[in-house]
Amino acid sequence: MPTMNMLQAINNALDIAMAEDEKVICFGEDVGVFGGVFRATSHLQEKYGKARCFNTPLVEQGIIGFANGLAAQGSVPVAEIQFADYIFPAFDQIVNETAKFRYRSGDLFNVGGLTIRTPYGGGISGGLYHSQSPEAYFTHTPGLKVVVPRNPYQAKGLLLAAIRDPDPVLFLEPKRLYRAAVGDVPEEDYQLPIGEAEIVKEGSDITLVGWGAQMEVIGKAAELAEEQGISCEVIDLRSLLPWDEDTVAESVLKTGRLIVSHEAPLTGGFAGEIAATIQERCFLYLESPISRVTGLDTPFPLVLEKEYLPDHLKIFEAIRESVNF
Amino acid sequence: MTQYVHQPLFLTGDEFTIDTFSLLDPEGELYEGASEPALERDHARRLYQAMLATRILDERMLAAQRQGRLSFYMQCTGEEAAVVGATAALNDADMIMAQYREQGALMYRGFSIDEFMNQLFGNELDYGKGRQMPIHYGSRKLHYMTISSPLATQIPQATGYAYGQKLAGDGHCTLTFFGEGAASEGDFHAALNMASVHQVPVIFFCRNNGYAISTPSTEQFAADGIAPRAFGYHMHVIRVDGNDALAVFEATTQARKIAVEKNQPVLIEAMSYRLAAHSSSDDPSGYRSKEEEEIWRAKDPLLRLQKWLVKKGWWSEEEEAAQQESLRREVLDTLKRAEKRPPPPLDSLISDVYADVTPALQRQLDQLKRHIRRYPDAYPKGAKSLDLDVDTATDSQGDA
Numbered sequence: 001m002p003t004m005n006m007l008q009a010i011n012n013a014l015d016i017a018m019a020e021d022e023k024v025i026c027f028g029e030d031v032g033v034f035g036g037v038f039r040a041t042s043h044l045q046e047k048y049g050k051a052r053c054f055n056t057p058l059v060e061q062g063i064i065g066f067a068n069g070l071a072a073q074g075s076v077p078v079a080e081i082q083f084a085d086y087i088f089p090a091f092d093q094i095v096n097e098t099a100k101f102r103y104r105s106g107d108l109f110n111v112g113g114l115t116i117r118t119p120y121g122g123g124i125s126g127g128l129y130h131s132q133s134p135e136a137y138f139t140h141t142p143g144l145k146v147v148v149p150r151n152p153y154q155a156k157g158l159l160l161a162a163i164r165d166p167d168p169v170l171f172l173e174p175k176r177l178y179r180a181a182v183g184d185v186p187e188e189d190y191q192l193p194i195g196e197a198e199i200v201k202e203g204s205d206i207t208l209v210g211w212g213a214q215m216e217v218i219g220k221a222a223e224l225a226e227e228q229g230i231s232c233e234v235i236d237l238r239s240l241l242p243w244d245e246d247t248v249a250e251s252v253l254k255t256g257r258l259i260v261s262h263e264a265p266l267t268g269g270f271a272g273e274i275a276a277t278i279q280e281r282c283f284l285y286l287e288s289p290i291s292r293v294t295g296l297d298t299p300f301p302l303v304l305e306k307e308y309l310p311d312h313l314k315i316f317e318a319i320r321e322s323v324n325f
Numbered sequence: 326m327t328q329y330v331h332q333p334l335f336l337t338g339d340e341f342t343i344d345t346f347s348l349l350d351p352e353g354e355l356y357e358g359a360s361e362p363a364l365e366r367d368h369a370r371r372l373y374q375a376m377l378a379t380r381i382l383d384e385r386m387l388a389a390q391r392q393g394r395l396s397f398y399m400q401c402t403g404e405e406a407a408v409v410g411a412t413a414a415l416n417d418a419d420m421i422m423a424q425y426r427e428q429g430a431l432m433y434r435g436f437s438i439d440e441f442m443n444q445l446f447g448n449e450l451d452y453g454k455g456r457q458m459p460i461h462y463g464s465r466k467l468h469y470m471t472i473s474s475p476l477a478t479q480i481p482q483a484t485g486y487a488y489g490q491k492l493a494g495d496g497h498c499t500l501t502f503f504g505e506g507a508a509s510e511g512d513f514h515a516a517l518n519m520a521s522v523h524q525v526p527v528i529f530f531c532r533n534n535g536y537a538i539s540t541p542s543t544e545q546f547a548a549d550g551i552a553p554r555a556f557g558y559h560m561h562v563i564r565v566d567g568n569d570a571l572a573v574f575e576a577t578t579q580a581r582k583i584a585v586e587k588n589q590p591v592l593i594e595a596m597s598y599r600l601a602a603h604s605s606s607d608d609p610s611g612y613r614s615k616e617e618e619e620i621w622r623a624k625d626p627l628l629r630l631q632k633w634l635v636k637k638g639w640w641s642e643e644e645e646a647a648q649q650e651s652l653r654r655e656v657l658d659t660l661k662r663a664e665k666r667p668p669p670p671l672d673s674l675i676s677d678v679y680a681d682v683t684p685a686l687q688r689q690l691d692q693l694k695r696h697i698r699r700y701p702d703a704y705p706k707g708a709k710s711l712d713l714d715v716d717t718a719t720d721s722q723g724d725a
Contacts, residue, residue, distance in 0.1 A: 025492075051492060057522060062515025065481025069422070069499075072470065072482065073489030089511070096475045097482070103677045105463045105471035106454040112680055142678045142686075166680035195683070242683045 009152035028080030071111035084120035099143030119175035157192030174213035221315035288325030347566035353632025403600030406626030410573030442663035477510035506537025567597030
């Protein structure tokens with residue numbers, strides 16, 4: 001099995017999708033000859049031509065507006081927003097248009113073919129405008145699907161599933177891992193299910209939930225805890241909308257404890273949604289309060305990035321507090 | 326090639342004023358030097374009849390709104406020539422992405438009075454399943470994209486839709502309607518720039534009707550209208566008399582040729598006037614004068630085309646009277662039927678959010694059904710859909 005980094009896996013998925021279906025069209029800022037600022041679309045224009053892989057003007061609302069129309073026409077657009085931090089000019093097109101197309105027309109029209117790819121998250125010394133994790137804004141939007149892969153294998157399988165999914169998908173790529181995460185990725189076509197969490201590691205004392213780049217940090221915290229004799233069950237949600245309540249609830253019924261961790265700020269973050277749902281479903285089984293380990297309620301800092309981010313030590317401390325409650 | 330000058334030279338844009346293309350004068354006579362467009366008798370009658378039917382539907386539905394039978398309505402009055410004239414110049418399979426005031430386009434393409442009415446009342450036959458306010462029509466069959474309320478969002482979508490048509494190579498284009506107010510939104514600029522850069526067969530049709538709700542166009546832009554913006558995007562542009570159906574038809578016919586044959590976008594600015602209020606919730610007497618409205622009433626687009634048709638022997642006063650009478654009756658009869666039809670079923674609350682209903686949505690609907698079974702009188706529409714006995718005398722929203 002070949003080894004790929006996350007960018008190569010994403011590029012490979014796009015290549016497979018474009019080769020299979022001529023309706024798949026990739027575009028965004030600098031995605032043409034240059035292959036995207038991170039090179040996720042390298043060589044696609046060379047292989048499939050300028051009509052199917054091209055640069056757009058610098059206009060995020062235009063990119064998504066255009067993508068909505070193209071998807072409504074029956075094409076399968078994969079639109080790139082260069083950084084998730086710059087998705088907000090397109091917010092109206094995503095929230096009011098993409099997400100509601102099928103519903104408002106009574107299924108006369110839909111933009112289910114649309115996938116929006118965008119790099120998110122910190123850890124790259126990007127400061128406040130190249131580090132944000134905006135997932136919670138979009139998980140509040142019925143009609144969208146929100147997917148976050150954690151490694152190259154996941155990225156390829158989930159991206160292919162997103163492109164072929166009958167609903168529009170916002171695909172958030174952890175940019176810190178673009179080159180850092182390397183792993184075995186089958187060369188052939190495969191898909192991973194959207195809406196299903198994955199139990200990365202089984203355990204019995206506490207459940208740790210996260211997604212994307214945070215999974216690596218959660219893994220490290222679990223290792224520290226295991227050294228202290230605390231058995232952690234680690235769950236990667238993979239999809240935030242819809243999210244797999246059953247897998248998390250079953251795990252918490254077993255362990256009696258839950259910690260959710262994400263990079264985005266605490267207030268209004270998606271961890272709050274998970275905590276509320278799980279206390280509803282597992283109230284009598286909980287041994288300690290559900291705990292959230294997240295970024296601070298501040299814009300993302302530059303120099304004090306490491307302090308801001310929820311790292312393995314912060315999660316480890318939360319695990320100890322939960323177990324000793 | 327760059328030309329250098331050695332004294333500072335500022336341009337203001339005043340060099341770029343655009344003339345207005347017009348064929349028929351208000352008396353329905355061709356202007357000197359104007360040639361009649363290639364418009365056959367039946368085609369011309371179809372165009373006029375759609376304008377007439379739109380006018381009558383609008384009059385009746387505004388009256389129905391005033392009687393409290395309808396929550397909201399928007400009239401196309403004064404702009405029928407712009408909307409129907411443009412639509413008549415398209416192939417019926419070309420996509421139309423409208424703003425909201427373009428029911429004339431649907432009328433021309435054969436949307437039935439029943440279909441209009443089902444949407445207006447949001448009943449069980451509404452294609453949109455009673456989810457949107459009145460006037461948010463859509464028809465896949467007639468290539469008319471379902472209306473979205475947020476302003477101007479359809480404009481970049483039209484660029485994308487047309488790009489897909491270009492790749493599909495089926496010779497179709499997309500026409501998007503919008504008002505001069507919507508042209509202030511970022512979506513408008515995004516759409517024109519992308520269409521021009523990517524050589525897309527799209528027609529941007531601006532209905533410059535003088536007002537964005539209460540804001541006059543003088544407070545909307547500081548230039549010679551919307552048309553000159555095309556220069557900045559290196560785009561074909563024409564300004565047309567929006568109350569002259571023949572001129573609109575001819576301009577759009579030629580625009581379509583450019584779009585489809587050259588894969589190039591075209592901007593059309595139709596100069597017209599919104600004779601009615603913005604919507605049934607608006608009262609224009611608060612921001613404009615009766616005198617101003619009278620000036621435009623004299624330029625009524627229906628009368629102008631009607632006079633031309635009569636002179637050609639393609640229409641008569643008798644036909645006009647008979648058509649008006651039968652349309653009025655049809656609208657009233659259909660209205661009575663449509664308002665009595667049941668609402669969409671409760672299950673439609675959760676359908677079409679995603680291609681398939683998610684477990685979370687199903688749980689929420691099941692919970693809602695249990696609640697309605699407990700308090701059927703508080704939710705008569707939901708209870709009816711669940712076949713529960715409801716005391717129809719209590720149509721209250723309160724607790725039972």
